[in-house]
Amino acid sequence: MQxxxxxxxxxxxxxxxxxxxxxxxxxxxxEEEERYGNRITRVKILxxxxxxxxxxxxxxxxxxxxKKISNLEENEKERVEDVIAEEIAALATSYLHSPDEEALxxxxxxxxxxxxxxxxxxxxxxxxxxxxxxxYPQFLKEDARAISSFAPSVMGKTGIxxxxxxxGISDRIQPKLIIAIDSLASRSIxxxxxxxxxxxxxxxxxxxxxxxxMGITFENLGIPVIAIGVPTAVETAVIVNDVxxxxxxxxxxKDESNEYLNKLKEVDNYDEIxxxxxxxxxxxxxxPKEVDELTESLAExxxxxxxxxL
Numbered sequence: 094m095q096x097x098x099x100x101x102x103x104x105x106x107x108x109x110x111x112x113x114x115x116x117x118x119x120x121x122x123x124e125e126e127e128r129y130g131n132r133i134t135r136v137k138i139l140x141x142x143x144x145x146x147x148x149x150x151x152x153x154x155x156x157x158x159x160k161k162i163s164n165l166e167e168n169e170k171e172r173v174e175d176v177i178a179e180e181i182a183a184l185a186t187s188y189l190h191s192p193d194e195e196a197l198x199x200x201x202x203x204x205x206x207x208x209x210x211x212x213x214x215x216x217x218x219x220x221x222x223x224x225x226x227x228x229y230p231q232f233l234k235e236d237a238r239a240i241s242s243f244a245p246s247v248m249g250k251t252g253i254x255x256x257x258x259x260x261g262i263s264d265r266i267q268p269k270l271i272i273a274i275d276s277l278a279s280r281s282i283x284x285x286x287x288x289x290x291x292x293x294x295x296x297x298x299x300x301x302x303x304x305x306x307m308g309i310t311f312e313n314l315g316i317p318v319i320a321i322g323v324p325t326a327v328e329t330a331v332i333v334n335d336v337x338x339x340x341x342x343x344x345x346x347k348d349e350s351n352e353y354l355n356k357l358k359e360v361d362n363y364d365e366i367x368x369x370x371x372x373x374x375x376x377x378x379x380x381p382k383e384v385d386e387l388t389e390s391l392a393e394x395x396x397x398x399x400x401x402x403l
Contacts, residue, residue, distance in 0.1 A: 131159055156288055163386065177291070182401075195267070196239075197241050200244040200274050213246075215396045220400045223240060241268070255298055259314065268316060271317070273319070274322065275296055279327055285326065295311060
């Protein structure tokens with residue numbers, strides 16, 4: 094099954110819908126909870142059977158669904174930061190066992206494209222301490238961790254694979270953990286700029302939009318990688334598919350729908366819609382008009398959460 098999404102819980106839902114499964118997918122565990130009004134979905138891929146079903150690596154994938162970010166009050170933002178920080182810390186403590194172990198924060202993406210600039214904007218607000226701990230330790234608490242950060246840009250601008258840049262830095266400074274932030278792709282307009290995925294499996298830049306680069310993963314770096322991402326754009330086919338579902342739902346509520354439309358709603362029509370749009374080059378990748386403001390707000394939330402977690 095083809096997935097045009099980076100979100101593990103969406104892949105699970107799509108797979109179950111396509112295969113008409115009532116029970117959980119073999120090799121996959123899932124649980125949900127709500128904290129401060131934000132839904133948290135945990136998908137755990139247990140084995141090769143689960144990997145094959147979702148086309149995702151074994152590991153933990155945590156999705157935090159937010160309220161509309163632009164409407165959050167200051168106290169609500171702080172609660173969201175706490176939730177994100179708690180989830181990052183829970184994964185990070187598996188790899189960082191003492192304050193002497195360093196962490197490297199990497200901001201992926203292209204800073205010239207607003208919808209792909211999340212990673213570099215997060216880096217702007219990371220509290221880096223490695224240089225202070227090395228040269229001016231008297232200004233830090235004894236248990237302060239050495240944190241460094243970097244935004245490697247994209248191969249189209251540097252001519253260098255992002256993985257190769259990170260390998261060079263990691264070989265030099267030897268961090269015990271890498272946290273990588275990137276923009277993601279989603280199969281739902283509801284998720285755009287409103288969901289945060291945290292995974293302990295690393296990340297493949299460009300994977301959700303069919304432009305895969307070399308993976309920022311433990312297998313390639315020899316260092317654990319926690320990936321944090323937010324869907325920032327969707328294809329036209331996704332929008333049409335979601336709007337079609339909403340339209341049919343509205344007709345059903347008025348008892349105006351018919352058998353054919355009801356059957357359409359029972360299946361995912363993304364592939365057929367995409368096939369219809371592609372010959373005309375209409376399957377655009379689009380993003381909300383206020384994407385710059387949303388990206389800044391999300392970058393602030395995530396950077397604060399990383400600072401708290403580390």
